[in-house]
Amino acid sequence: MGAVCQDVADLIKEGRELILVHGGSHETNLVAERLGHPPRFITSVSGYTSRFTDRETLEIFEMVYCGKINKQVVEKLQSLGVNAVGLSGLDGRLLEGRRKESIRVREGGKRRVLHGDYTGTVERVNTMLLRLLLDNGYLPVVTPPAISYESEGINVDGDRAAAAIAEALDATDLVILSNVPGLLRHFPDETTLIPRIERTRAEEAMAFAEGRMRKKVLGAVEALAAGVGRVIFADGRVEAPIRAALDGRGTVIA
Amino acid sequence: MGAVCQDVADLIKEGRELILVHGGSHETNLVAERLGHPPRFITSVSGYTSRFTDRETLEIFEMVYCGKINKQVVEKLQSLGVNAVGLSGLDGRLLEGRRKESIRVREGGKRRVLHGDYTGTVERVNTMLLRLLLDNGYLPVVTPPAISYESEGINVDGDRAAAAIAEALDATDLVILSNVPGLLRHFPDETTLIPRIERTRAEEAMAFAEGRMRKKVLGAVEALAAGVGRVIFADGRVEAPIRAALDGRGTVIA
Numbered sequence: 001m002g003a004v005c006q007d008v009a010d011l012i013k014e015g016r017e018l019i020l021v022h023g024g025s026h027e028t029n030l031v032a033e034r035l036g037h038p039p040r041f042i043t044s045v046s047g048y049t050s051r052f053t054d055r056e057t058l059e060i061f062e063m064v065y066c067g068k069i070n071k072q073v074v075e076k077l078q079s080l081g082v083n084a085v086g087l088s089g090l091d092g093r094l095l096e097g098r099r100k101e102s103i104r105v106r107e108g109g110k111r112r113v114l115h116g117d118y119t120g121t122v123e124r125v126n127t128m129l130l131r132l133l134l135d136n137g138y139l140p141v142v143t144p145p146a147i148s149y150e151s152e153g154i155n156v157d158g159d160r161a162a163a164a165i166a167e168a169l170d171a172t173d174l175v176i177l178s179n180v181p182g183l184l185r186h187f188p189d190e191t192t193l194i195p196r197i198e199r200t201r202a203e204e205a206m207a208f209a210e211g212r213m214r215k216k217v218l219g220a221v222e223a224l225a226a227g228v229g230r231v232i233f234a235d236g237r238v239e240a241p242i243r244a245a246l247d248g249r250g251t252v253i254a
Numbered sequence: 255m256g257a258v259c260q261d262v263a264d265l266i267k268e269g270r271e272l273i274l275v276h277g278g279s280h281e282t283n284l285v286a287e288r289l290g291h292p293p294r295f296i297t298s299v300s301g302y303t304s305r306f307t308d309r310e311t312l313e314i315f316e317m318v319y320c321g322k323i324n325k326q327v328v329e330k331l332q333s334l335g336v337n338a339v340g341l342s343g344l345d346g347r348l349l350e351g352r353r354k355e356s357i358r359v360r361e362g363g364k365r366r367v368l369h370g371d372y373t374g375t376v377e378r379v380n381t382m383l384l385r386l387l388l389d390n391g392y393l394p395v396v397t398p399p400a401i402s403y404e405s406e407g408i409n410v411d412g413d414r415a416a417a418a419i420a421e422a423l424d425a426t427d428l429v430i431l432s433n434v435p436g437l438l439r440h441f442p443d444e445t446t447l448i449p450r451i452e453r454t455r456a457e458e459a460m461a462f463a464e465g466r467m468r469k470k471v472l473g474a475v476e477a478l479a480a481g482v483g484r485v486i487f488a489d490g491r492v493e494a495p496i497r498a499a500l501d502g503r504g505t506v507i508a
Contacts, residue, residue: 031317034289059322063285066340067321068313071399071407074344079405085346085383086320090328091339092392129339132390138346138383145325151333153325 001076004177007242008139009080017134018242019165020077020084021142023158024061024069025051025212031068032060042105042114048214050103053118053155058145061155062088065143073141085138087129089122089146090153095161096124099148120154122146122161125168163219167226174228175245176216177236182251183208183217197253199224202231205253220253230254255330258431261496262393263334271388272496273419274331274338275396277412278315278323279305279466285322286314296359296368302468306357307372307409312399315409316342319397327395339392341383343376343400344407349415350378353402374408376400376415379422417473421480428482429499430470431490436505437462437471451507453478456485459507474507484508 008020028051029039037060040052053061070086077084089095099120102113133140144161145153159176166174185192187210197205202221209217213233220231234241234250244250262274282305283293291314294306307315324340331338343349353374356367387394398415399407413430420428439446441464451459456475463471467487474485488495488504498504 031289035285036288059326062325063317063321065321066325067317067319071316071320071342071344072313074342075401075405075407078344078347078401083346085341086344088325088328088340090325090332092337093332128390129392132386136382136386147329147332151329153329 001073003239004236004241005073005076005080005082007240008077009082010240011242012082012139019130019134019140019142019169020073021158021162021165022065022069022073023144024065025158027069028061028064031064032057035060042103042107045104045106045111049211050119050157051155052103052114054116055118058118058153058155062145062153065145070141070143077139077141083138084141085133086141086143088143089156089161092126092129093124093147094126094129094142095122095144095146095156095164096126097122097146097148097154097156099150099152099154118145118152118154120146120148120156122156122164125165127168130165130169157215157219159216160219160222163223163228163231166223166228170227172229173246174220174223174231175242176220176231176233177241177245178213178216178233179235179237180213181235181249182233183213187213194251197251199254202253205251224253255327257493258490258495259327259330259334259336261494262331263336264494265496266336266393273384273388273394273396273423274327275412275416275419276319276323276327277398278319279412281323282315282318285318286311289314296357296361299358299360299365303465304357304373304411305409306368308370309372312372312407312409316399316407319399324395324397331393331395337392338395339387340395340397342397343410343415346380346383347378347401348380348383348396349376349398349400349410349418350380351376351400351402351408351410353404353406353408372399372406372408374400374402374410376410376418379419381422384419384423411469411473413470414473414476417477417482417485420477420482424481426483427500428474428477428485429496430474430485430487431495431499432467432470432487433489433491434467435489435503436487437467441467448505451505453508456507459505478507
């Protein structure tokens with residue numbers, strides 16, 4: 001987190017305009033366990049794994065994403081001279097989308113439908129609010145949840161939310177950091193990094209995406225289709241990780 | 255919470271401009287207990303009781319104030335058609351102040367000094383950010399913590415933070431809601447409500463303030479001295495509590 005924040009501060013000092021989007025899934029698992037409401041992960045029939053988000057889970061999710069991590073990031077950035085403002089998707093309806101209240105899952109080989117899920121997908125971004133802050137010298141630090149059309153908090157994937165923001169703002173670059181160097185031909189062998197994928201073949205990248213990387217690639221494909229210049233999957237564990245990504249390290253889809 | 259939000263929505267529809275400030279002390283106690291880091295309250299030598307806020311407590315405080323309660327309020331207001339934006343004092347350095355790292359306390363009849371406290375007092379308000387949001391149709395929903403001059407999160411009293419905001423914005427009215435009808439001559443006898451106190455005698459109100467009410471009155475005295483038109487201590491448990499206060503119910507200091 002420190003390296004990312006330092007990198008953000010340096011890039012902003014050089015006059016770059018950017019928006020930071022973060023998640024908090026792992027930390028949410030830890031806090032949920034401690035609060036006696038352990039996480040439950042489900043796999044949809046289409047093969048995506050997600051957190052089953054009942055109302056109590058949504059509250060814990062908000063405590064960790066919006067309260068703990070977002071404020072830690074804002075505090076760190078402020079200490080580095082960046083005038084950060086933390087926002088969830090609820091604030092100013094920043095990230096708006098459709099709630100998928102029920103989900104068809106596979107559990108133990110059987111298919112069933114689960115209800116009461118506060119989960120969804122971002123379909124609209126309040127770019128006016130982002131521009132208002134950017135144009136007045138603030139750095140938006142954005143976190144899930146989003147808000148449904150019925151004004152409920154909904155758990156959305158942070159990487160796909162970042163992709164939606166990049167699309168809405170016609171960003172030149174979307175950098176997606178994780179704890180691997182990029183897309184790997186043979187996961188988890190880091191020597192098999194794929195350095196470049198042509199924009200027209202972006203969907204083929206799905207073949208190399210494992211687990212949580214699948215949603216990241218899905219977001220990337222959507223962002224590229226909507227006109228974002230480049231998507232770069234890069235290593236979040238190195239010094240100046242965003243700069244390295246913008247310099248072409250990682251997997252560049254362009 | 256529902257009645258306050260509905261009231262806010264109605265007042266905004268009538269063209270009133272307002273800012274909502276909330277706390278979350280009781281809920282923080284509950285979550286802190288569940289997380290195995292129970293709250294510790296200390297009484298300063300000058301007689302004010304406060305939460306001893308070590309770094310872990312600050313994290314829990316942020317989870318509850320910024321993550322749980324702030325997002326619940328924003329979600330509720332959004333469902334009522336109010337375009338609320340939640341902000342902590344860290345965001346955009348909205349509430350800036352001095353950290354008091356050590357505190358002289360009385361414990362068991364003895365005086366000692368405690369270190370490592372992330373606590374302080376709001377001295378500066380980023381009115382530019384508040385005006386930016388208000389002028390663009392957003393309702394700021396503000397919560398502690400504040401930020402120190404060294405960019406650390408600091409626990410500040412929500413009522414005094416509200417007073418500082420009212421001062422900074424030259425508000426006509428500062429309404430302080432609690433679970434009593436106002437200042438009581440003989441606490442907790444609600445039939446002894448003091449309906450009105452002259453501005454020039456505001457400091458005498460301290461004599462009627464018990465426990466947590468002491469900081470509320472302290473904020474009120476400061477706000478009045480700085481030019482706020484009226485301070486109203488009112489009952490947060492009734493229907494349309496803000497409107498009732500503005501209509502003069504509760505204890506009006508003017």
